[in-house]
Amino acid sequence: MSESQTSIQLPVLDISQPLHSSSLLSLVEACREWASPFFESLRVSGPDFFGSAHSSANVLFDQQVSEFSEILQEYGKKMTELSNRIVEIVLMSLGDGFEKKYYDSEFKNCHGYMRIINYSPPESLKEEVEGLGMHTDMSCVTIVYQDETGGLQVRSKEGKWMDISPCEETLVVNVGDMLQAWSNGRLRSSEHRVVLKQLVNRFSLAFFWCFEDDKEILAPDEVVGEGNMRIYKPFVCSDYLRFRESNEEGKFEKVGFTVKDFAGIGLQM
Numbered sequence: 001m002s003e004s005q006t007s008i009q010l011p012v013l014d015i016s017q018p019l020h021s022s023s024l025l026s027l028v029e030a031c032r033e034w035a036s037p038f039f040e041s042l043r044v045s046g047p048d049f050f051g052s053a054h055s056s057a058n059v060l061f062d063q064q065v066s067e068f069s070e071i072l073q074e075y076g077k078k079m080t081e082l083s084n085r086i087v088e089i090v091l092m093s094l095g096d097g098f099e100k101k102y103y104d105s106e107f108k109n110c111h112g113y114m115r116i117i118n119y120s121p122p123e124s125l126k127e128e129v130e131g132l133g134m135h136t137d138m139s140c141v142t143i144v145y146q147d148e149t150g151g152l153q154v155r156s157k158e159g160k161w162m163d164i165s166p167c168e169e170t171l172v173v174n175v176g177d178m179l180q181a182w183s184n185g186r187l188r189s190s191e192h193r194v195v196l197k198q199l200v201n202r203f204s205l206a207f208f209w210c211f212e213d214d215k216e217i218l219a220p221d222e223v224v225g226e227g228n229m230r231i232y233k234p235f236v237c238s239d240y241l242r243f244r245e246s247n248e249e250g251k252f253e254k255v256g257f258t259v260k261d262f263a264g265i266g267l268q269m
């Protein structure tokens, strides 16, 4: 799954010329609407986490540091095992024997990638600072490690932000859009964000476990359940990923931006 298949029009300012108010406006919009200035991340893709990390390390570091790639290979392997186990348990929770019925037929080609994230500290905490704006993940499940700084928040159905406080030896698992669609909305893709609450760097690792790009997502009849309406049209994963990437980040609430907007049928929950 690639994260940047479509391009957006970035404003270009020629600072050798007098600045017009229109160019200042586009600058203000760019600062407000696009990615947080506090967020930076490195993506490492599986299944060859070593190779992916190594090619970045070669660019980032002067010397060869295999240790970095080896650690990420190990982390990726562990997270892959954990994701498989989580999917199995989630299937069991959806119905008796569902893990046997659906694990191999639906989930065995899933793949993972991770994001190593650094949030730089804001200059002051006078107002609430978002390090990462509200979004849902496009994965089936995401496994998040956050350091002791905290700041991860999830939105309740009523729209209230709740802190997910860091807890030693514990990882956070989010359901993502793909699993929401596959489960016909029985599982809810969590709306979450990161707020910066301390004047220190924040470090996190997010591992995304996703269906293969060319998979068509269609909730099995038995998962929908007798007498229930199907609420998503079948769709191909890569089409949804493209749809999400072609919407500007940050406009989550203003424009249709979720799996409901993409594949929802009629009235939604």
Ligand SMILES: O=C(O)CCC(=O)C(=O)O
Residues within 6 Å of the ligand: 115, 117, 132, 137, 144, 145, 146, 152, 192, 194, 204, 205, 206
């Ligand atoms: O940094 C975090 O704790 C969460 C990151 C996240 O939600 C994401 O990368 O999708």
Ligand SMILES: [Fe+2]
Residues within 6 Å of the ligand: 135, 136, 137, 142, 192
């Ligand atoms: Fe996320």
